[in-house]
Amino acid sequence: MSDDFNMTMRKFLKQVGVTSQQAIEDAMRAAGTEATDGRTFDARVVLTIDGLDIEHVVTGKIAGRG
Secondary structure, eight states: OOHHHHHHHHHHHHHHHHHHHHHHHHHHHHHOHHHHTTOEEEEEEEEEOTTSOOEEEEEEEEEOOO
């Protein structure tokens, strides 16, 4: 693959990671410690790309604070 492809893909994935982490942290703060302490949350990310036949699903678990 080309250098341009690799560069734009890495930039996109970094943006996804950083903004997703911020959104999760904001949601945990907004929910409060009572709602998140000791809980584990199921998480799911769905990646689609316009013009390509792709739907990639990533699932996992995120531990609440505390």
